[in-house]
Amino acid sequence: MPEITLSQAVNQAIAEEMRRDETVFLIGEDVAEAGTPFKVTSGLVEEFSTDRIIDTPISEPGFMGLAVGAAMTGSRPIVDLMFGDFLFLVMDQLCNQAAKIHYMSGGKLNVPLVLRTNLGATRRSAAQHSQSLHALVAHIPGLKVAMPSSAYEAKGLLKTAIRDDNPVVIFEDKLMYQDKAFVPEEEYRLPFGKAAILREGTDVTLIGTSSMRQVCEKAALLLEQDGINAEVIDPRTLVPLDESTILDSVKRTSRAIVVDEGHQNFGTTAEIASRISEKAFYFLDAPVVRMGAMDVPIPFSPVLEDITVPTAEGVADKARKLVAGELIHAL
Amino acid sequence: MPEITLSQAVNQAIAEEMRRDETVFLIGEDVAEAGTPFKVTSGLVEEFSTDRIIDTPISEPGFMGLAVGAAMTGSRPIVDLMFGDFLFLVMDQLCNQAAKIHYMSGGKLNVPLVLRTNLGATRRSAAQHSQSLHALVAHIPGLKVAMPSSAYEAKGLLKTAIRDDNPVVIFEDKLMYQDKAFVPEEEYRLPFGKAAILREGTDVTLIGTSSMRQVCEKAALLLEQDGINAEVIDPRTLVPLDESTILDSVKRTSRAIVVDEGHQNFGTTAEIASRISEKAFYFLDAPVVRMGAMDVPIPFSPVLEDITVPTAEGVADKARKLVAGELIHAL
Amino acid sequence: MYTQMAKIRVFEDNANQLYLDAKMPGLTHMYSGEEAVAVGICEALKVTDKITSTHRGHGHCMAKGADFRQMFCELLGKVNGYCRGKGGSMHIADQTNGNLGANAIVGGSMGIATGSALRAKLQKSDDVTVCFFGDGATAQGLMYEVMNMAALWKLPVIYACENNGYSEYTSTDEIAAGEILERARAFGIEAFSVDGQDVIAVNRLASELVEKARKGKGPFFIELMTYRYHGHHVGDINRTYYRSKEEETEWKKNRDPIEILGTFLKTEGIANDDELRELYLKVRSEASEAVDYAINADYPDISEVDMHVFQEG
């Protein structure tokens, strides 16, 4: 199996699906010759020409709307939204239109499109280029939400997304584009709604998507040194969410920490933690711990930015306390 | 104390604050002569003229942006967003700009504006005019979120919002505009972050904002007939959230149901339920129950629409099972 | 075209009555008075051509070929409606005839229409998409974003601005600075104005532009001057604070699109009074039959509530 970067994995997924299906096209800002600022789509325009790799003006609501209309009438657009923070600009087209059209038409119309965007702080890009906004789209019925955590997931989930008949939002981690992983040479797709158990353990379940999967894995290594055996789960998609894999794990370990790079308040850790607390209630030895990003706009200054996001050390620390029974809130 | 409608309460709050403070103005679609489709602002233009009660073109992102700029430079705008569903159109100006400017400027600029909008289904208005989207804004640091549940709250919270130096989003329930409540004649304001205990009880805590407060109160009456004593809490503001009143109550009752008209998945019930589960862990006799709206776009057909939203009967039913110990998920 | 216009008028009369009789859930926006716009344009289209519609969408739907029964069923939230009762008046869509749907977000369909045209171009299909919207919708920034792309990429889309003088309770000159046609022209889009009460004029212009667009000469922009007879929606009864009774009477009496066409047909000797009356009566009885059908039709089973959130497969 060759080792490739997440960026290459995304590029391959797009190229393979575009070769297979003529109705797939890519649309966004500077996706053609420039290959996006992250160089993720470099080279595609040479193979598929500007007919199918379409550079747009800086009109996010506009090209998102175009993608919805194209998808409703027989195309399968992949929209490239340069920064996840620009989601706020396309929310109407995404949430009022794309997400609802299948339902509002009683199942007669559908909107097979993929919105590729990204998340993640600590690139010193400040408050408007660093947000992790997956919780917002996960709240809207009619949207699927995929969160790849490595090149392997990125390719497999994106291919599934492109073939899905519904709008799918896929968040790549900006800091991970150059990270390598082994990716099969033969064709593969990863199913939505199927979590991966990346490491088995008995003492505590660590749950994290995207960037936070690595944080959980590193925390598990740190915990190993203390003789604590952590299980690490990556749900891979938030919608649909693989509740049963998570619950099965927590029923075995009796403890869980849910880690996320989105803001903690009203974010995804709340959903996952509350499902565990409800549905594995009698199995829990301690409260489920939530670790989201701080509830502050992302600051520019590195000394501040770095403390807003959960770290492996932070997770390990909480896990130790959890296992030691020290995380009980005052009576 | 006179009894007035929620609509009158909002009208009074705006008028009183505009009389007190010259920098306050109201801006939105058809707010002047027409007084909004809900007739909430009727009569204001006669007193304050079109200089301060400003009709706009149908440009939600645009007038939201204008309000941000006016607020940054010395005005205190109240933005009237005709339907909560149009939040998707103003998200960039609200979440990328208004919410972050105070922080990004290191505290030097600030954005004292109020975004008044609404929520609520069962008006047969279908998927794009029926959403309850408060969870989305509650997730964004820098925004306060108020959820009045009666005329009394509507007036008191709106007056507080107008005097707040930060952007505040306030959701009124469309179905409640004609509901009456006793409202003091003398000036009063309701503090943010202070929940109301509307009914004391010992067996179960029912928590609901806005439209769901009434649902909880009605459920409590139903439960009374079965000898179940429910406590009803209305948090009034989601950001800031009065965690301690909620926790204190649940510690006494040992059981909680969190009810909300927003979609359940990744919604506000998750945040409140997971905080209870975490911070009152050892006091819980049963899992915290979440009852949000169904995770479907709001259907038009009345027979379908009515079952998407939690009802008093539904809440009472769950509460009975909870108290009877029947809500334990399969082992 | 006469029959089509009559069908719309009659549909709206019935819808209004259903509302007054409290038989229709929610409220709705009447197209009466604007029939020549939808009919003049849609008669220039093939069944494979697409349209996007608005909150005031019954006329577009009907003109593009929909039938009474499924439309009334949709308005009443019945399972036999175009959208199985899930969309209602503001989301009525009829994909078999290329109606991509009404839209309750003002301006919300402008991206959809332009995207449909992009798809046509990419797939080398020769269909044209018409985007209907009101004068009020010209205040939505989305319009300028998509017109820019349509112009850059020469997309087969026609923007049809139904200028009925008002958006809700506000007259157009209070909310639109400058010139609407100039706004399209500034993006290099050819733009035309036409009397929206004259179905023949509308159809002539539309036919010409549709064929040009089909050959890759698009996009185009048309402003159609028209008038809505009813209030903004069925509940908007007291309108004098924003428009005068005289104005309403003037349009209804002297600029009614159905009468204008009727007079033309009679003058040209194509039809006489009796024929037109009969035609109208036929449409009426079809409509009443459909109303009865819809009233007696079933609501969707409640198990449908969580169907169609996602397309399976």
Place this chain on the structure above:
Amino acid sequence: MYTQMAKIRVFEDNANQLYLDAKMPGLTHMYSGEEAVAVGICEALKVTDKITSTHRGHGHCMAKGADFRQMFCELLGKVNGYCRGKGGSMHIADQTNGNLGANAIVGGSMGIATGSALRAKLQKSDDVTVCFFGDGATAQGLMYEVMNMAALWKLPVIYACENNGYSEYTSTDEIAAGEILERARAFGIEAFSVDGQDVIAVNRLASELVEKARKGKGPFFIELMTYRYHGHHVGDINRTYYRSKEEETEWKKNRDPIEILGTFLKTEGIANDDELRELYLKVRSEASEAVDYAINADYPDISEVDMHVFQEG
């Protein structure tokens, strides 16, 4: 104006060097080459007038009166920066001089600028707001929404479009259909084009329009033809796939705004070579001093991380 332009150029040279030396966190967008735009306009403004700025905002900030130290500190994320290090290059704001802030959302400040002008009108204050933005930002629908309201309500705002020929890696003609000036005119806004390398021409036009706007004759629109010397951001080094070396050389050699003004000053006998050189050197040493200051300045205490989310009180 010469000094102001020199200060911007020197600021950017230092910022670029800080980036190359890996002393600056993140990346930044250089204003070099466009100095005459910011300076020509801001010299026409009072300290009470407001501006909104862009991702390429150092020039606007400096021209509106900011000082080197606080600017460098902000770029390095230090607590003595204009925003206590919380904003950085893309959010630098200086409310004491009326700079409402750079913005990392292209077009994101158009509403803010127009809202500031609305406030001025409502409060009968005579200040004017200038909204700076790039040619690429004309693709954002927000611009048309706010221009419409500015025109309807005659707001004291000036839209200053810095047309540097590119948005990121794409040339303007690939992303802008029709004519940019016509777009403003279609909303009834008087619009002008000016050579953005000629600070005197810019200043003359700006002064005239600012005074008109102050008297309630606004809004106005100016397109300023200019060029950025560096890449889109500091990391954009290989640019030949989107613009030629010859083009870059032509602008730098023959259309440099600082040299154009220098030549003018010399021809008019207002200053000689030595004076200009000395002035430039003085600016340089001020800048180096400020860079040293900033490098040695403190980062914010980590307790600041959750301060300023909300304003207390």
